[in-house]
Amino acid sequence: MTSVSDLFSFADVPYAGVVSWGDAVPLVEAGVYVVSTSGNSDERDGRPDCPLNLGAIDSLLDARPRATIDSRAATPGDLAARLQAMWPSGEPVVYIGLAGTNTRHRVNQFYRTTLGARAPHAGGWPVKVLDSTSLWIHYGPTADAAQAEAAMIHRFAKGVPHTAARQLIDPTAPLPFANLTFPGGRRKSHGLRGFTLPPSSGDSERDAPQPDRKAFSGFREASAQPVLSAGMARYTQNITESDIDKGQLRVPRASKSIFPPLKARIEIEMNGNFYTASWDPRTDGSFERSGVIRVGKAALGKHIIAGGPRRLETTATGYKLA
Template sequence: MTKTKISDASISIGRMTISVGDLFTRSGLEPDGVVPWGTSVPLNVPGVYVVASTPSLGDAAGHVPTYSPDPLAFRALRMLCPNPTIDGRAASDHELASRIGAFWIPETPILYAGLAGTSVQTRVRQYYSTAIGQRSPHAGGWWLKTMAELDDLYVHFAAASDPAGAESNLLRTFAASVPAPAMRTLHDKERIAPFANVEVRKGVHKRHGLKGVKMPQKPFSGATA
């Protein structure tokens, strides 16, 4: 698979979604800082984090206008998960990239929002270290790791006494900010969340049709000492 841009950069939705700063503010949160992707987060308390294509709190467009898949990421996925399917049919790497790219939201810097129940520092470190295709320690948001621009992203973070509630507010606020023209470009036009959030709220996932993209769960032996 060659590195191709799935979304058309010439298509403009006519209005941006929301900046990271506004997303935090409207969700009742105070930003605590930002680090480049791969850098340790200096916040060792419960909270939330947002992965964005800009370090700026005021940038409502970001630096990545289209989805560019990284061929090496899909090869790595296939090493652990050799038989992925889309809608029940065997899928090539290009087909996987095309389906994932069909959830790309134009003209937004916000690509993923997550929570940390005990430590934002620890949870983000787990996010960094979980290989694509693995189930743990942090398999959520793995679509982000298929991006060619992964190393150019940033992690914004904030402390929160109720991380689950704060994450829900972030997701709800983001979804409300997405213009109708942008929604109409998506594969799932109803379940709206940042690009890499496959779960839009507790127990409700985007209708992406992907299967076989996580390592099989190990059976429980039930053995006792």
């Protein structure tokens, strides 16, 4: 199991403290925060079952009566069962969040967002259906909150035991209970729809730096990620100076089997750093070409030099370039 301290250490973020759920976080600079069922940052033993607040579930369905589970009208019993199926048994970490400017302000937004509302902080809404008396918020400052959050989520997913992951509604996405997407866009296949208001002009789920959406222009996220085990390996094409200048990795046809069949956003790890990249299988022309991972010139040039092929390996959250 993974402790809060494990996450802060892995992301190289100084641990600053903990408050009970509902109390103000004193940190007024950018940072990351972790919701946990323990006030002890070194605790690795979490609850085996989801500590649901059944009254909160009723309130949520009153606010969002058209919400569905697997395209069927949601009932309190079905929602409770589905949320339980999203709980990584025995893990103390419930949610990992970030604040791009002021952590206290962001956490306060989290507190005051009502169940079913879109703003000011709908991300992590499943936290709100838990027994709040069993929750704590741990926090720490960092100038690169988005990178730290991605590293923490990667570390958490990697640490979930296979026995616990197999019990989840989406075993291929062993995220913390209330994190519904990987950094970069891949969604946990939880089957829940309509539990927050649809986005409207001016709404913003978070005040943090976001991935460059222009990099994904025209991309349709793969409707289903390949179900893969961590540790599957393939190789890129030879890496050229032109590839580095374009910020891309070319993937030969024989190596495409570990990637989504459609254009998608993926996470890629290089030398312990995590980046959101775009994946294009390039199968829509008159003949199939090498697939392309576009991670950006600055990131690629920082970690890669021109030469032969590089090993690509599947991980719990995406891909690692070895």
